[in-house]
Amino acid sequence: MLLLIEGNGGGLVSSSPLKRETMSVQIAAILRRDILTGELSPNAQVVESALALRLGVSRGPLREAMRQLIEEGLLITVPYTGTRVVDISVRDINEIYAMRTCIEIFAFEQIWTRRSEDFKAELIKRNQALKHAIDQADHVAAIEAELDLHGLAYEHANNRILLNTWTGLRGHLQMYWASHHRAHGTTGPKRESHDDYVRFALGESLTAMQDELRDHMRRGLETTITFVETCSGASA
Amino acid sequence: MLLLIEGNGGGLVSSSPLKRETMSVQIAAILRRDILTGELSPNAQVVESALALRLGVSRGPLREAMRQLIEEGLLITVPYTGTRVVDISVRDINEIYAMRTCIEIFAFEQIWTRRSEDFKAELIKRNQALKHAIDQADHVAAIEAELDLHGLAYEHANNRILLNTWTGLRGHLQMYWASHHRAHGTTGPKRESHDDYVRFALGESLTAMQDELRDHMRRGLETTITFVETCSGASA
DNA sequence: CGATTAAAGATTGTCAACAATCTTTGTCGG
DNA sequence: CCGACAAAGATTGTTGACAATCTTTAATCG
Structure with missing residues (x-):
């Protein structure tokens, strides 16, 4: 359950030059990149707990990052049921x-x-x-x-x-x-x-x-x- | 520390017809209204803990609501220091x-x-x-x-x-x-x-x-x- | 008296546990 | 075999406590 910036040990975040940014911002950037490059397909489900585990952070900052992407129109969430990558028609x-x-x-x-x-x-x-x-x-x-x-x-x-x-x-x-x-x-x-x-x-x-x-x-x-x-x- | 929807006892939320919405959505609506009507002046500081106390909710959902208003351009936040209503130039x-x-x-x-x-x-x-x-x-x-x-x-x-x-x-x-x-x-x-x-x-x-x-x-x-x-x- | 530094305060950031809600599955009765 | 109901599972929503960071204040030294 270690952090992903300090020492860059997780290898998940792309070459952060030792500067400190809040985690939710970093997470939002990672998620946005994954969606924009198609690594996360449209309509794919995004589960908070699983993603939090994979990224090595708690659900709190992750939820904030996701909330931002929701507002950007890249994610869609329905209360108590789930969140998906938006599917463009x-x-x-x-x-x-x-x-x-x-x-x-x-x-x-x-x-x-x-x-x-x-x-x-x-x-x-x-x-x-x-x-x-x-x-x-x-x-x-x-x-x-x-x-x-x-x-x-x-x-x-x-x-x-x-x-x-x-x-x-x-x-x-x-x-x-x-x-x-x-x-x-x-x-x-x-x-x-x-x-x-x-x-x-x-x-x-x-x-x-x-x-x-x-x-x-x-x-x-x-x-x-x-x-x-x-x-x-x-x-x- | 009571909720503000059930029974509408708090009197803070405007006539919710018994339907359930997540708190962060309600909070965002309240905050947005207060900003748009000028009840919260431009450049006014918005402190999470104080607002959470006043609204009778925890800081979690409040933060999510604020994150949404940040993305909408109504709030501005600087990490670890504070959040203010945006000041339009x-x-x-x-x-x-x-x-x-x-x-x-x-x-x-x-x-x-x-x-x-x-x-x-x-x-x-x-x-x-x-x-x-x-x-x-x-x-x-x-x-x-x-x-x-x-x-x-x-x-x-x-x-x-x-x-x-x-x-x-x-x-x-x-x-x-x-x-x-x-x-x-x-x-x-x-x-x-x-x-x-x-x-x-x-x-x-x-x-x-x-x-x-x-x-x-x-x-x-x-x-x-x-x-x-x-x-x-x-x-x- | 001014400037540097240290401590105190204020505010946001993060976490893990718990609660509420929705969906699916399985069961029972007809 | 089909439909209603209940239980189990999955997922998000919420909470209070704790940590990290920035700002302000106060004290110390020159």
């Missing part, structure tokens, strides 16, 4: 993509007139990182790279609420894609999928970029929905 | 209004072609409720009525993520206005402030409504910022 995907289109257009509106050289360089760099991950056939990394690429606009929009909203959407998307990749071997994004995105984002016309965004999202939604209906095991 | 207000403009335009885009008679009637009804609250000089009710009026579009947009985002913004706005009303006696919205909003929302042109929205938000932001700088006690 086709309706959710539609809602996510509609919302993405809305806020990413807004993000580019916010940053458009003050796109720095830094921004432009970083955008290109992240697109290259995406291509590199695809070349390595590392689908999980490719998923993250694509989301990181889209994230840049939000990071520069200087609006924490906007960034927060994106982070929530991003989490659900990542989890969805990753779990589908694990379960059905679906591949990640194509190598040139974001070249237009980057080109218009660096260009002169905001209107053109917004049109590209709408198109990009329409295509993305189509692709995502398609490989859902290809595999049968969808949820309600 | 001018920057926050700017971010909120920018985001509001973005998502409310989106909401009307979503509902525009399928505005039902039900929707139109309810919109008019909520505007009348707003006017009624203003006539009664019930500023707290007027704040809620204005937010309820704006909420209708989100409720009909059929996108839970969108509605969720609005709920978050709504909470921060309500808390901000209510606390300022308590502290400095600022009055709520004007009687005719939403007549144009309703008129365009019922009209034919979506573009016209979007323009009205941008204008409405611009005015609202101006008003809110103004009575912030009138009173000195703003935060960082």
